[in-house]
Amino acid sequence: xxxxxxxxxxxxxxxxxxxxxxxxxxxxxxxxxxxxxxxxxxxxxxxxxxxxxxxxxxxxxxxxxxxxxxxxxxxxxxxxxxxxxxxxxxxxxxxxxxxxxxxxxxxxxxxxxxxxxxxxxxxxxxxxxxxxxxxxxxxxxxxxxxxxxxxxxxxxxxxxxxxxxxxxxxxxxxxxxxxxxxxxxxxxxxxxxxxxxxxxxxxxxxxxxxxxxxxxxxxxxxxxxxxxxxxxxxxxxxxxxxxxxxxxxxxxxxxxxxxxxxxxxxxxxxxxxxxxxxxxxxxxxxxxxxxxxxxxxxxxxxxxxxxxxxxxxxxxxxxxx
Ligand SMILES: O=C(O)CCC(=O)C(=O)O
Ligand SMILES: [Fe+2]
Numbered sequence: 372x373x374x375x376x377x378x379x380x381x382x383x384x385x386x387x388x389x390x391x392x393x394x395x396x397x398x399x400x401x402x403x404x405x406x407x408x409x410x411x412x413x414x415x416x417x418x419x420x421x422x423x424x425x426x427x428x429x430x431x432x433x434x435x436x437x438x439x440x441x442x443x444x445x446x447x448x449x450x451x452x453x454x455x456x457x458x459x460x461x462x463x464x465x466x467x468x469x470x471x472x473x474x475x476x477x478x479x480x481x482x483x484x485x486x487x488x489x490x491x492x493x494x495x496x497x498x499x500x501x502x503x504x505x506x507x508x509x510x511x512x513x514x515x516x517x518x519x520x521x522x523x524x525x526x527x528x529x530x531x532x533x534x535x536x537x538x539x540x541x542x543x544x545x546x547x548x549x550x551x552x553x554x555x556x557x558x559x560x561x562x563x564x565x566x567x568x569x570x571x572x573x574x575x576x577x578x579x580x581x582x583x584x585x586x587x588x589x590x591x592x593x594x595x596x597x598x599x600x601x602x603x604x605x606x607x608x609x610x611x612x613x614x615x616x617x618x619x620x621x622x623x624x625x626x627x628x629x630x631x632x633x634x635x636x637x638x639x640x641x642x643x644x645x646x647x648x649x650x651x652x653x654x655x656x657x658x659x660x661x662x663x664x665x666x667x668x669x670x671x672x673x674x675x676x677x678x679x680x681x682x683x684x685x686x687x688x689x690x691x692x
C-alpha cells in the first residue's frame with residue numbers, strides 16, 4: 372500500500388472570521404505547506420458538505436448520459452476550453468477519464484434545463500462559491516508573501532477559472548496498470564493554484580520532491596485539497612512549489628476498479644497579465660522570464676488536448692502538463 376503523503380490539514384476558519392493576527396497565523400501555515408510539499412488540505416473552508424455532495428451527484432448524472440449526447444457538448448477550442456472531452460481525448464489515449472469543463476462567463480457547450488434539469492444552475496452556484504474561496508486563499512497567500520493583501524485581486528479582476536468535473540470510469544485494473552497508462556498521468560497544473568474536491572475512492576498521488584516517490588493524497592472528508600500550480604511557482608520565484616501528481620489504481624482488492632469522481636477548480640490570472648517573478652531579497656536572481664498569462668493558458672490547454680496550438684506560442688517552463 373502506498374504511504375500517505377505528508378500534507379498538512381489547515382483550518383481556514385480563523386482566516387474567514389478572525390482578526391489580522393488570526394489571518395496572519397493561517398497565512399503562515401499555508402505558506403509552510405506551499406513552500407514544501409506544495410499541497411494543503413483545507414478544512415472549515417465555508418462550503419457546506421451538502422453542496423459538495425450535490426455537485427458530485429450532478430457529475431454522476433451528467434456522465435451517465437449516452438456518449439452521443441455528451442459529444443454534443445464537445446470541447447473543440449483551447450481558447451474557449453469549455454465543454455466535454457471523452458475518455459482518451461486528453462493525453463494521447465493513455466489517460467483513462469472523461470471531463471466536463473465549466474467557465475465563469477460563457478458556457479455554450481453546456482446542457483440546457485430541458486436536457487439536464489438544474490445542471491447549469493447548480494454548477495454555476497457551486498462555481499461562485501469555489502471562486503470566493505479560491506480568491507480568499509490567494510489573499511491568504513499574498514499576506515504570507517508580504518505582497519500586499521490585494522496583490523492577487525488586482526490580477527484576477529476578470530478571472531475565469533475552469534471548474535472541471537472528472538469521471539474515471541470503472542475499468543479493469545490491467546488497463547490502468549499498462550506501462551505509461553494511468554487514470555491521469557504525472558503532471559503539474561499550469562495556473563496559479565488548484566482547489567480539488569475528491570470522492571472517497573482514492574488513487575491520487577503526489578511526488579512532492581520530484582524524486583519519483585509518489586505518495587497517496589488520501590481523501591479526507593470535509594476538506595478541499597489545494598495545490599500550487601506552475602504560474603504561482605514562477606511568480607514566487609520558486610518559493611511556492613508546483614509539484615507532480617497523478618491518479619492511479621486505488622487501494623482496493625479485485626480486478627475491477629471502482630469509478631472515481633473528482634472536481635478540480637483551476638485558477639488563472641487575467642489573460643493580459645504578465646507573470647514576472649517577484650524578487651524579495653537583494654541580489655536574488657529571477658529564475659524565469661516574464662510570460663503572458665493568457666498565452667500560457669491557451670498553449671498549455673492545446674497541448675493537453677492535442678488540439679492545434681495557436682501560432683507563435685511555445686512552452687518555456689518546467690511544466691509537464
Ligand atoms: O482527479 C484528481 O484527483 C486529480 C485531477 C488532476 O490532477 C487534474 O485534473 O489536473
Ligand atoms: Fe492536476
